[in-house]
Amino acid sequence: xxxxNIAVITGDGIGKEVMPEGLKVVQAAAEKFGLSxxxxxxxxxxxxxxxxxNRMMPENWKDIVGDMDAIYFGAVGWPDTxxxxxxLWGSILTFRREFDQYINMRPxxxxxxxxxxxxxxxxxxxxFIVVRENTEGEYSSIGGIMYEGTDREVVLQxxxxxxxxxxxxxxxxxxxxxxxxAKDLTVATKSNGMAISMPWWDSxxxxxxxxxxxxxxxxxxxxxLSARFVMNPERFDVxxxxxxxxxxxxxxGPACTGTIGLAPSAxxxxxxxxxxxxxxxxxxxxxxxxxxxxNPIGMIWSGALMLSFLTQDSGAGASAHDAIVxxxxxxxxxxxxxxxxxxxxxxQTMGDxxxxxx
Ligand code: ATP
Ligand code: MG
Numbered sequence: 001x002x003x004x005n006i007a008v009i010t011g012d013g014i015g016k017e018v019m020p021e022g023l024k025v026v027q028a029a030a031e032k033f034g035l036s037x038x039x040x041x042x043x044x045x046x047x048x049x050x051x052x053x054n055r056m057m058p059e060n061w062k063d064i065v066g067d068m069d070a071i072y073f074g075a076v077g078w079p080d081t082x083x084x085x086x087x088l089w090g091s092i093l094t095f096r097r098e099f100d101q102y103i104n105m106r107p108x109x110x111x112x113x114x115x116x117x118x119x120x121x122x123x124x125x126x127x128f129i130v131v132r133e134n135t136e137g138e139y140s141s142i143g144g145i146m147y148e149g150t151d152r153e154v155v156l157q158x159x160x161x162x163x164x165x166x167x168x169x170x171x172x173x174x175x176x177x178x179x180x181x182a183k184d185l186t187v188a189t190k191s192n193g194m195a196i197s198m199p200w201w202d203s204x205x206x207x208x209x210x211x212x213x214x215x216x217x218x219x220x221x222x223x224x225l226s227a228r229f230v231m232n233p234e235r236f237d238v239x240x241x242x243x244x245x246x247x248x249x250x251x252x253g254p255a256c257t258g259t260i261g262l263a264p265s266a267x268x269x270x271x272x273x274x275x276x277x278x279x280x281x282x283x284x285x286x287x288x289x290x291x292x293x294x295n296p297i298g299m300i301w302s303g304a305l306m307l308s309f310l311t312q313d314s315g316a317g318a319s320a321h322d323a324i325v326x327x328x329x330x331x332x333x334x335x336x337x338x339x340x341x342x343x344x345x346x347x348q349t350m351g352d353x354x355x356x357x358x
Pocket of ligand 1: 260262281284287288293296340
């Protein structure tokens, strides 16, 4: 039997509260479906580790976690000890870049029992996936400020779109759509405003689409696409976007469905040359840390995505994923809910309820 090695980085704030819940449900699902997991724990982060070492992770972090099969990540950031940009660049963004996790994938859906933030007629039918390009595009550091401090000051910030980088995210999105019933893909663009990069991006989508005649796909400008996320979210199936547009859509999507505490995410290197990273969408939430009221579902669901990915989205991992999601669905219909869902349950009680339903 293959044993999967998983680096567990619990991090800061509510990461410390939700990770134990994630681990217990993931471990139980793995056992149930015959998957062998070996967890390796690292105490890296922006609190004690940063205070002691003046950095978020050790210098040789890449050697330490580079051979793992996946990274299960809580949340980092502790404003009292470490500035926000350091906690990001000192950990999560470094993983994305160094491990070439060029896909950021977020499932977005509504659940029976969870009040949706939207009141559109079909708000309960939201079920789509946002695929964001995670390594290039608009988020480059190329550019600069000219004539700084004068009236002639001019700022340039370049975008970088490579054919390699664009085709691979589009291909991943088409492949994702192929595995879904609706086989529908929306490609975010802004070719009527960004006159060079986006018409080119559209042409790459057309080229990649040639290999997927079964998929019905459309290009939509990011402005109206965002509006439709709010007005008709049920019409989406898979949505693919550049780094900037995807960043916005992948926050807007989960926000539309309800609490941020539910939302999972995956940072993927689909070729498995490097470990992929699975983390809840939410951050360390210092405002609720220590109260034991954090919703553990985002952490647990991210673990389900991890199991599915580890086994190439098939076999035991896919079954374990589906079993966890079913247990979440069942739990959300019940009365054991954390305060963000209108209940009074603690983080552990909610985790226990999901475990019991599994
Ligand atoms: P980051 O900077 O890492 O994106 P943030 O500080 O912007 O994080 P979060 O830490 O995600 O934001 O918190 C945003 C809000 O959502 C906070 O009010 C927090 O209490 C709430 N929140 C976040 N996660 C959860 C959760 N798991 N359960 C309940 N409430 C949560
Ligand atoms: Mg923050």
